[in-house]
Amino acid sequence: MFELDMRSRKPIYEQLVDKMKELIMNEVLKPDEQVPSVRTLATELTINPNTIQKAYRELETQGFIYSIKGKGSFVNPNHKIRDSEKIKTIKQELEKLILEALFIGISVNELIQTIQELDSAKGGGDEND
Amino acid sequence: MFELDMRSRKPIYEQLVDKMKELIMNEVLKPDEQVPSVRTLATELTINPNTIQKAYRELETQGFIYSIKGKGSFVNPNHKIRDSEKIKTIKQELEKLILEALFIGISVNELIQTIQELDSAKGGGDEND
DNA sequence: TAAGTGTACTATGATTCATAATACAGTTGT
DNA sequence: ACAACTGTATTATGAATCATAGTACACTTA
Numbered sequence: 001m002f003e004l005d006m007r008s009r010k011p012i013y014e015q016l017v018d019k020m021k022e023l024i025m026n027e028v029l030k031p032d033e034q035v036p037s038v039r040t041l042a043t044e045l046t047i048n049p050n051t052i053q054k055a056y057r058e059l060e061t062q063g064f065i066y067s068i069k070g071k072g073s074f075v076n077p078n079h080k081i082r083d084s085e086k087i088k089t090i091k092q093e094l095e096k097l098i099l100e101a102l103f104i105g106i107s108v109n110e111l112i113q114t115i116q117e118l119d120s121a122k123g124g125g126d127e128n129d
Numbered sequence: 130m131f132e133l134d135m136r137s138r139k140p141i142y143e144q145l146v147d148k149m150k151e152l153i154m155n156e157v158l159k160p161d162e163q164v165p166s167v168r169t170l171a172t173e174l175t176i177n178p179n180t181i182q183k184a185y186r187e188l189e190t191q192g193f194i195y196s197i198k199g200k201g202s203f204v205n206p207n208h209k210i211r212d213s214e215k216i217k218t219i220k221q222e223l224e225k226l227i228l229e230a231l232f233i234g235i236s237v238n239e240l241i242q243t244i245q246e247l248d249s250a251k252g253g254g255d256e257n258d
Numbered sequence: 259t260a261a262g263t264g265t266a267c268t269a270t271g272a273t274t275c276a277t278a279a280t281a282c283a284g285t286t287g288t
Numbered sequence: 289a290c291a292a293c294t295g296t297a298t299t300a301t302g303a304a305t306c307a308t309a310g311t312a313c314a315c316t317t318a
Contacts, residue, residue, distance in 0.1 A: 009305090011275060018225075025232045037294060048277050053296075069295045070284030079233060090230050091243070096147075097223050098247050103154045104208060104215060108248050112241050114220070118227050119237050138274090140306060166263060177308050182265075198264045199315030 001036070002045060012047060016055035017062075024064050024075055025122070031077030035065060038073075062086070131174060141176060145184035146191075153193050153204055155251070160206030164194060167202075191215070 002019050004012055023029045035041075038056065042049040056073055059065045063083065067073040101111060131148050133141055152158045164170075167185065171178040185202055188194045192212065196202040230240060 013275080021229070022225075025228055038296090039294080050278085051276060054275090056295085067295060068284085070286080070293085072285095072294055083233070086233060087235065090226065090233065090235070094223075094226050094230060094240075095243065095247060096151075097219065097226060098244055099154055099251070100150070101219050101223060102244075102248055102251060104212070104219065106216065106219070108244055111223075111244050114224065115227055115231075115237055115240050115244075118224060119231055122228070122231060142306080167265090168263080179309085180307060183306090185264085196264060197315085199262085199317080201263055201316095 001041075004045060004047070013051050013055040013058065016052065017058050020055070020059055021062075021064055029075045031075050033075050034072045035075065131170075133174060133176070142180050142184040142187065145181065146187050149184070149188055150191075150193055158204045160204050162204050163201045164204065 002016065004015050006012070008015065020029075020035070029035060035056075036044070038049050038052045042052050045052075056065065056067065060067055060073075063079070063086070064076055065073050066076050098111065102108070131145065133144050135141070137144065149158075149164070158164060164185075165173070167178050167181045171181045174181075185194065185196065189196055189202075192207070192215070193205055194202050195205050227240065231237070
């Protein structure tokens with residue numbers, strides 16, 4: 001289910017958070033679907049349960065999953081809450097990266113095209129605003 | 130010249146790299162302009178010279194400055210080299226962030242507008258592509 | 259030569275990462 | 289009630305990273 005790079009300088013739990021977010025955003029993991037248990041995933045990936053728990057805690061903080069003691073952890077269906085703090089953070093990071101992209105010579109059109117491709121690839125379920 | 134957050138979990142040298150990149154990309158620091166010396170900046174910021182050196186080494190690796198032994202460190206004027214490795218990396222990071230932005234409900238138009246604002250804010254010196 | 263520059267190396271303490279080993283609390287099915 | 293599964297919490301240990309300190313060397317400039 002996951003591929004981890006043990007030699008990477010990026011912590012394992014962060015890699016896990018990123019992979020899981022990807023799967024959720026691409027709807028490979030559906031809303032309210034149960035994700036592997038801490039111990040199961042730890043066994044599968046041959047890493048420590050505490051590392052999984054750390055990743056899951058982070059995913060819960062970021063609003064991607066919710067956990068119920070004794071039952072398991074599940075994909076959070078309540079996105080689009082427009083958590084203003086989170087939006088602010090993402091926008092800041094995004095601006096930093098866009099600035100750098102423009103700086104090294106990536107064109108505006110190239111960026112816009114990338115956005116549109118990613119948007120149409122993702123369901124296209126709602127076109128609000 | 131810089132404001133550092135000593136309590137942040139982000140390493141000081143990384144904060145320095147980011148700030149410096151910003152100043153260079155916003156052309157506050159002009160091409161071939163000399164940046165503060167390792168020891169000078171260390172004294173100003175009350176941090177260790179080795180930390181500055183680490184930041185400068187990283188900035189040199191990323192192509193933002195070049196250093197000459199005995200003379201100093203200077204802003205690299207050779208951007209737009211379209212270093213394919215770097216472009217690839219930035220594009221990957223960008224796609225990850227854009228995906229997340231779309232996911233939490235930021236609209237395509239909002240993203241495009243952000244790009245255009247950043248582009249016109251930056252000089253507008255060349256409109257190639 | 260003196261004072262400035264970048265660069266390199268070793269060493270130390272604080273912090274983080276990943277691990278190990280337990281323990282407790284809640285749910286489910288028998 | 290019991291066994292087996294879930295999430296959660298705690299303490300401890302070793303490895304790695306971060307920031308510091310101190311020292312040294314090479315080069316440039318006045």
